[in-house]
Amino acid sequence: MLLLTRLVGHTVCGPDGRAVGLVADLTVSLGEHSGRTVVDRLLVRRRGAPDLLVPWSAVGSFARDVFRLSADPAGFAIASLTGALDRDELLLKRDVLDTQIVDIRDQRLARVADVVLARTPDGHLQLVGVEVGFGAVLRRLGLTRWAMRGRDDAVAWSDLHLTSERGHSVQLETPRSAVHLLDARALAVLVSRLDTESATELLTARGPAMAADIVRVSHPVVGERVLRALPDATAAQIVAAMPAEHARHWRRRLSSAPAWRGRRFLRSRVWPRRRHRPRTEAGA
Structure with missing residues (x-):
C-alpha cells in the first residue's frame, strides 16, 4: 500500500534524468468506467515556471521516491489548474486529504488523515480508500511509535461521500458515485x-x-x-x-414560522466544507 502524504513532494525527472519539479498532487477521474478508480494525472509544481499536469501514461517509472517521465514535460504545462481539470476530476490532496467525509456504511462523520493507494499489475496507482484513525495523524507527525499503538481505521473509497466543495459537486454529477446508489x-x-x-x-x-x-x-x-x-x-x-x-x-x-427563528441554528457534528480558490487568487 502507498500513502498520499508519502508521495506528495517526490521528485519528478524528465526523460534525461534531470529534475523537473516536485509532485504537488495526484488526480483521479470519478467518471472512469473500468470499475476501478486510478490516478489519472500528476500535478507537478516547478519553481519559477508554470505547473505541469502530467498524464499517468507519460510516467515511465516510479521507484525510490522518483517519478521519471517518458515524454518531454514541456508539453504538459498549464496556465490555469481550474481550467485544466476535467469535470469529473479531483485532486486527492486538495479535495480529499484533511477534509470531512461521510462514512456511508458506518453512518458517521470522519476526517481524512491519509489517502490509501495501491500499485496494480498493469502499472497504475489505484485509489483504495482513506485512513481516518488517529494513528494515521500521529504517523504524519512523525510519532511512529505512538501511531503503532493506535487502531487502524479506514474507509473504502466506494463507501464514502466527500464534503469538500469540489468533491461533493463532482460526486453528485458522477453516476458511479455512492450517493447515486x-x-x-x-x-x-x-x-x-x-x-x-x-x-x-x-x-x-x-x-x-x-x-x-x-x-x-x-x-x-x-x-x-x-x-x-x-x-x-x-x-x-x-x-x-x-x-x-x-x-x-x-x-x-x-x-408557519420556523421553530428556531431568532436563534442561531448550530449543528455540532457538521464541519464547514472546504472551499478552494485558484492558486493565483490565494497567493500560493
Missing part, C-alpha cells in the same frame, strides 16, 4: 450529516420524487431545515411529489 433511508442519514448547502444540492440532484422520499424518512427538523433552504419553487415540487397526507403536513409546517 443509495436508497432514501441511507440518503436521509447522509443529508443529516451534511451542511445545509450540500444537503440542498443533493436533494436537487436526485430530483423531486427521490427528494420527497428522503424528506419523508428524515427527522422532521432536518427535513424542515433543508426544505426551507431551497428555492420556494423547488421545495414546492418536492412536497407535491409526496403522498397527499404528507404533502398537506409539510405545506402547513412550511407556512
Whole structure:
C-alpha cells in the first residue's frame, strides 16, 4: 500500500534524468468506467515556471521516491489548474486529504488523515480508500511509535461521500458515485450529516420524487431545515411529489414560522466544507 502524504513532494525527472519539479498532487477521474478508480494525472509544481499536469501514461517509472517521465514535460504545462481539470476530476490532496467525509456504511462523520493507494499489475496507482484513525495523524507527525499503538481505521473509497466543495459537486454529477446508489433511508442519514448547502444540492440532484422520499424518512427538523433552504419553487415540487397526507403536513409546517427563528441554528457534528480558490487568487 502507498500513502498520499508519502508521495506528495517526490521528485519528478524528465526523460534525461534531470529534475523537473516536485509532485504537488495526484488526480483521479470519478467518471472512469473500468470499475476501478486510478490516478489519472500528476500535478507537478516547478519553481519559477508554470505547473505541469502530467498524464499517468507519460510516467515511465516510479521507484525510490522518483517519478521519471517518458515524454518531454514541456508539453504538459498549464496556465490555469481550474481550467485544466476535467469535470469529473479531483485532486486527492486538495479535495480529499484533511477534509470531512461521510462514512456511508458506518453512518458517521470522519476526517481524512491519509489517502490509501495501491500499485496494480498493469502499472497504475489505484485509489483504495482513506485512513481516518488517529494513528494515521500521529504517523504524519512523525510519532511512529505512538501511531503503532493506535487502531487502524479506514474507509473504502466506494463507501464514502466527500464534503469538500469540489468533491461533493463532482460526486453528485458522477453516476458511479455512492450517493447515486443509495436508497432514501441511507440518503436521509447522509443529508443529516451534511451542511445545509450540500444537503440542498443533493436533494436537487436526485430530483423531486427521490427528494420527497428522503424528506419523508428524515427527522422532521432536518427535513424542515433543508426544505426551507431551497428555492420556494423547488421545495414546492418536492412536497407535491409526496403522498397527499404528507404533502398537506409539510405545506402547513412550511407556512408557519420556523421553530428556531431568532436563534442561531448550530449543528455540532457538521464541519464547514472546504472551499478552494485558484492558486493565483490565494497567493500560493
